[in-house]
Amino acid sequence: MTDSGVATHPAGVPADLMSLSYEPLTPTAYLDRAAASHGTRTAVVDGDRSWTYAELHERCRKLAGGLAAIHGGRPVAVLVPNTHVGLEAAFGVPWSGAALVAVNTRLSAGEVAYILEHANASVLVHDPDFDELVADALGRLDSPPQVVRVGDDYERLITWGEPTAVTPDDERALLSINYTSGTTGNPKGVMYHHRGAYLQALSMAGHTGLTPSSVHLWTLPMFHCNGWCFPWAVTAAAATHVCLPRVEPARIWELIRGHGVTHLNGAPTVLSMIAYAPEAHTVQTPVKVATGGAPPSPAILRRMAELGFEVTHLYGLTETFGPAMICDWQPEWNNLDEDAQARMKARQGVGNMIACAVRVITDDGSDAPADGQTTGQIALRGNNVMLGYLKDEQATRDAAPDGWFRTGDIGVMHPDGYVELRDRSKDVIISGGENIASVEVEQAIADHPAVLEAAVIAVPDERWGEVPAAYVTLREGASATEQEIVEHVRARLARFKAPKSVTFTELPKTSTGKIQKFVLRDAAWSGRDRRIGS
Amino acid sequence: MTDSGVATHPAGVPADLMSLSYEPLTPTAYLDRAAASHGTRTAVVDGDRSWTYAELHERCRKLAGGLAAIHGGRPVAVLVPNTHVGLEAAFGVPWSGAALVAVNTRLSAGEVAYILEHANASVLVHDPDFDELVADALGRLDSPPQVVRVGDDYERLITWGEPTAVTPDDERALLSINYTSGTTGNPKGVMYHHRGAYLQALSMAGHTGLTPSSVHLWTLPMFHCNGWCFPWAVTAAAATHVCLPRVEPARIWELIRGHGVTHLNGAPTVLSMIAYAPEAHTVQTPVKVATGGAPPSPAILRRMAELGFEVTHLYGLTETFGPAMICDWQPEWNNLDEDAQARMKARQGVGNMIACAVRVITDDGSDAPADGQTTGQIALRGNNVMLGYLKDEQATRDAAPDGWFRTGDIGVMHPDGYVELRDRSKDVIISGGENIASVEVEQAIADHPAVLEAAVIAVPDERWGEVPAAYVTLREGASATEQEIVEHVRARLARFKAPKSVTFTELPKTSTGKIQKFVLRDAAWSGRDRRIGS
Known part of the structure; x- marks a missing residue:
């Protein structure tokens, strides 16, 4: 046990007695607790299947055993939508003694390949939905990871090894690596530690009021900051996880009705999809919603409130285990008028x-x-x-x-x-909850032989909040169409990163030749009340 | 900073970068947060006075500064009812760099003197309510601590020093010493660490659903396990503390009405006082009650539910920072009948x-x-x-x-x-939430010149749950009255430890001469459904 207090405790406690009051913090401990104390409760619902906490515990220990036999201590990547596999990986991969790399399923093959290589991934667990993407990505690698396809492959892996649950002596050992688009060319691997995820999960459970009676719907991708640490937070409370492989409003409403959902998280875009779906109706029991990625608009807050959803605004980054800040609601604000309340709620908070x-x-x-x-x-x-x-x-x-x-x-x-x-300040476009580095899109466009230079900014979009828009100057004598530029980017980056419009123009510049994006932004956003964006 | 991960992080993070992701856990951090993010919210209501979180923060820093000038690094004891001083001590004493000793106000002068000496207390902060007790206790000590009387003395102390807030590098440094009656003669000093109190407080905030809109009424003594860590838990949520110097039902109802109390804690005895008070009525907004010390009876659970109180049963000891266990309510139990629900709720839990x-x-x-x-x-x-x-x-x-x-x-x-x-197994009697070691009472009785031997057991009591009852054999030819024995104990121990009845009799014994307390207990508890007690 690595514990600083062991040798020289100021109150004179002998070293060998210090272990009585010390257990390294790890978020996997929450599943041990849930299995011991709520073993028969439904832990996970995924379509027609469901598992109790005792079953989930056992599956994760078996997954750990199977992975430990093949990963050689190197990270394990998963490329799955929000299914039971994503939850099992959140416990089973750490218990196998490897770091978890939950890969954004919206990335291009080139981006996935980069991440697998950069993380030195030993194993890639992937959903059949991504067979093509995986084949393409792996074809780009000299030494690709071992592939475990969800279905028969994955179930075989789970029956392979001895159930195991390795926990680190050092609570700041590496737990997971989460790739962020960041601001420069390549994604960066953000390293999470066990202690941070443990504390963040406990804090999230407290702030969102999770209890054993709660039912959490997975509208937030599990690959975003490890789902804001909610695989662990929901489990800490021994609440029920309801999986949602695709964000489809009709399906969301079906699950809310069918499973008595009490909690969900997502970007304001997801809230809009829920609130304006044909199936939308006022819910019987309030649903607590945590939203982040962009400030929720007064209109969506009003609509959600009418439907019986209680929205809390959170703020954070991949680098901070998800929401480091919360717009903690103050009871005094209940007396404000609706607009003033919406302004309060749109703040990132404390x-x-x-x-x-x-x-x-x-x-x-x-x-x-x-x-x-x-x-x-x-x-x-x-x-x-x-x-x-x-x-x-x-x-x-x-x-x-x-x-x-x-x-x-x-x-x-x-x-x-x-x-x-x-x-x-970092030129990030947030589109439907996904971060896009404008410089990355600019570099992809500039790679086109006809392009002299390009600037990419966020422009407002009804559905996605923001989308990237490109302003391009062509080389003298060269020509290209909007469609050509868009296709060029799509071939290189995730589809959602491609510009939604391309304007061929001279770029506004300072006297020293620096592109003045604010000029482009001011034109694009004129008439908007609030502007946060690249 | 003492942190085990600094030198050799397994993911190869350089030592000097490790501080970015590390802050020693200390429960005083919750007041820093509350002051920064909820500075204008009412932190403490104590009679006609109240303080915001910004004000409480400042008073605690000033208290720390004043104490640091006089404590010489030795523990600081407080002997106060549930007033603002108890809350200020929970932050100000640790910030002064000393351990906090919150002394049970129901103890005798001899017991208080023992604790002050054993803890090596440098300072005793006490309420004027206890002038006589303090004078008596200090008279028994060779080198008594410096005394700070709440009122002018205390307010002067607060204005003395530079505001300060010392936090430990080692998160398992000594935070407080809580004396338990235990099972053998003298009270034992249970040493709390910062990390434990931080985590316990966060867990309590989560389990009881504290938010900035919550109002916590202090029906649980702050000297019990540092109030189950609720001085820190309530502050973590930036909720409001409402002080209650004396547990008087009329006053409790007045505060529930007047301040919109949403949360309170206490032994089942306290619940009975609330539930059967003449002022009792159904509350508008549910009040969440955490109870412990003894299992709540089906009758009190039913009555509390009728009045709109949601009772959760907790279990713990001084040695475990208060409630280490919780009878986590399972939604499936909502379908059970009332009796079965009460049986579920009376369990100590997980x-x-x-x-x-x-x-x-x-x-x-x-x-x-x-x-x-x-x-x-x-x-x-x-x-x-x-x-x-x-x-x-x-x-x-x-x-x-x-x-x-x-x-x-x-x-x-x-x-x-x-x-x-x-x-x-330890022969503890729990009377009105207070632990009494039967052996301690037996020794006090045996100290009487007329007594040959004595056995003390718990007997059922409508108001206190249990009370101590003594069975005494007198020396041959000696005589004593019940009243004499009771007064003899009262002169030596806290009043609540004195037997409520004294029976002069032969004690039942095994063939080897061991007293068979179970024979006495079986007689005293016959006809009772449930028996937990000494």
């Missing part, structure tokens, strides 16, 4: 119960005054911050120049201690 | 979210089968277990012979993983 104080740091390194006016970069540190970027010490150092992780998002501190985003 | 698995260990050291029949000793370990007993390594070793803390309580493991108490 650190969650386990987060360190949130800072807004100005360019000179000082804290922005709490005046709701002075902008600075939102900065975080503490137990729910990543260990760093895998194999990229310099990027880690750059992101945390003084021990405070810079989110890249620009905000203000209000007098009441609540932070509100004003802009993103 | 480990709380942060507890390690609970064990029931038989005499041969193996786990009792989960058959609801086989008895064994309930055993716990992990992050919400004490560091040990202060200056009593042997007692710590005896209590945890194999790394599992033996609670001294005998229980069974049900097939569903829930534990139910069947008996207490």
Whole structure:
């Protein structure tokens, strides 16, 4: 056991007695508890199948045993929609003694291949939905990982090994690697530790009020920050997970009705899909919704409230285990009018119960005054911050120049201690809850032989909140169509990253030749009340 | 920073980057958060006075500064009813760099003196209610602590020093010392660590559903296991604390009405006082009640439910930061009839979210089968277990012979993983939520010149659940009255420990001369359905 207190406890407790009061924090412990205390409760519903907590526990231990026999200590990647396999991986992969890499299923083959190679993945567990994508990705690798296809392959793996459950002595051991699109060319591997996921999950369970009577619908992708740590949070409360492989409004409403869903998470886009579906109706029991990725609009908040959904706005990043901040609702705000309430709720809020104080740091390194006016970069540190970027010490150092992780998002501190985003400094477009680095799309476009230079910004979109729009200057004498440019990007990046429009134009520039994206943005967003975007 | 991961992180993170993702866990951090994010919310209501979280934060930092100037690193004791001072001490004393000793206000002068001396207390903060008790206790000490009387003295202390907030590098540093009556003569000092209190508080906030809209009424003494860690749990949620110096039913109802109380904790005795008070009525908004110390009876559960109170049964000891177990309500039980529900709720339950698995260990050291029949000793370990007993390594070793803390309580493991108490092996009487060691009372009685030998057992009591009853054999030719024996004990121990009845009789014994308490108990408890007691 690695425990700093063992040798020299200040109260003079002998070293050999210190283990009585110490257990390394790991989020897999929540499944041990749920199986012991709620073994017969339904843990997972996935279509027509379901498993109790005792069964889930056993399946995860068997998965761990099977994986341990083949992974050689290297990370295990999973490429699955929100099925029982994603949940089983959240426990079974760590218990096998390997780090979990939950891959975004919307990525291109090239991106998947990059991640598998960068993470040094030993095994890739994938859903049959992605047979083609996997074949394409693996074809690009010199030493591809061993492939386990969900179905017979996966069930065989589960029966292979001795059930096992390895837990780390060091609670800050590597738990998982979550790839973020970030802002420069290649995705970065964000390293999670067991302690952080344990604490974040407990905090999420508390803030969202999960209990054994709760039923959580998986509208948030499990590959986003390990599902904001909710595979562990829902299990900590011994609530029921309801899987949702595809975000289809009709199916969501069917599951809400059929399973008595009490909790779900998702980007505002997902909320819109639910709220404006033909099946939408007022729910009998309130459904608690945590939303993030972009501020929910007053219109969607009003509509959700009418339908009986209680929306809480959260804010975080892959680097912070998901929501590091919460717009903690204050009872005094119940007296405000609807618009004022919506404005309050659209703020990103305050650190969650386990987060360190949130800072807004100005360019000179000082804290922005709490005046709701002075902008600075939102900065975080503490137990729910990543260990760093895998194999990229310099990027880690750059992101945390003084021990405070810079989110890249620009905000203000209000007098009441609540932070509100004003802009993103890192040129990130958030489309339907997915991050897109504009520079990545720009580089893909610039790769086209006809293109001289390109700028990509977020433009408003009814359905996705934001979508990427490209502004392109062609080389002299060259020609290309909008469709050609879009197809060119689609061949290289995930489809959702392709620009939804291409405008051929001269790009506005400063006297020193720097592209003035704000000019493009101001035109695209004119007439909008709130603008947060690239 | 003492952190085991710093030097050799398995994922190869450089040591100097490890601080980005690490902050030592300490429950005082919850007040930092509450002040930053809910600074204007009412933190504490105490009679006509109230303080916001920003004000409470500042007062605690000032208290810390004042204490740091005088405590010389030695523990600080407080002897106060449930007032704002008790809450301020929960943050201000640790921030001053000293351990907190919250002394049971019901103890005798001799007991208080023992604790002050044993803990090596440097300062005693006390309420004017206890002037006489303090004078008497201090008169018994060679080097009494410095006394700070609540009122002018205390307010002066708060203005003395520079505001300060020391936090430990080692999260398992000593946080507080809580004295338990235990089972042998002198009280034992249970040492709490910062990490345990942090995690226990977060778990309690989650299980009881505390939010910023919650209002917590202090019906549980803050000197019991540091109020089950609720000074920190309520603050973690940024809810409001409502103080209650004396448990008076009329006052409780007045505060429930006047402040919109949503949460309270207490022994079943307190629940009875509330439920059967003349002021009792059905509450508008459900009040969540956590009860422990003894199983709530079906009658009180039924009555509380009628009044709109939602009762959860918890179980724990001083050694486990209060409730290590919770009778986690399962939604399936809603379909049971009232009696069956009451039986379910009277069980002690399962480990709380942060507890390690609970064990029931038989005499041969193996786990009792989960058959609801086989008895064994309930055993716990992990992050919400004490560091040990202060200056009593042997007692710590005896209590945890194999790394599992033996609670001294005998229980069974049900097939569903829930534990139910069947008996207490340590001869403890629980009267109105207070523990009384029968051996301690026996020794006090035996000290009377007329007494030959004595046995003390718990007998049922309508109001207190249990009370101590004495069976006494007088020396040949000697005489004493019941009143004399009672007064004799009162002069030595806390008043609540004195026997409520004294029977002069021959004591039943085994052939080897051991007193057969079970014979006395069987007679006293005949006709009772459930018997847990000494």
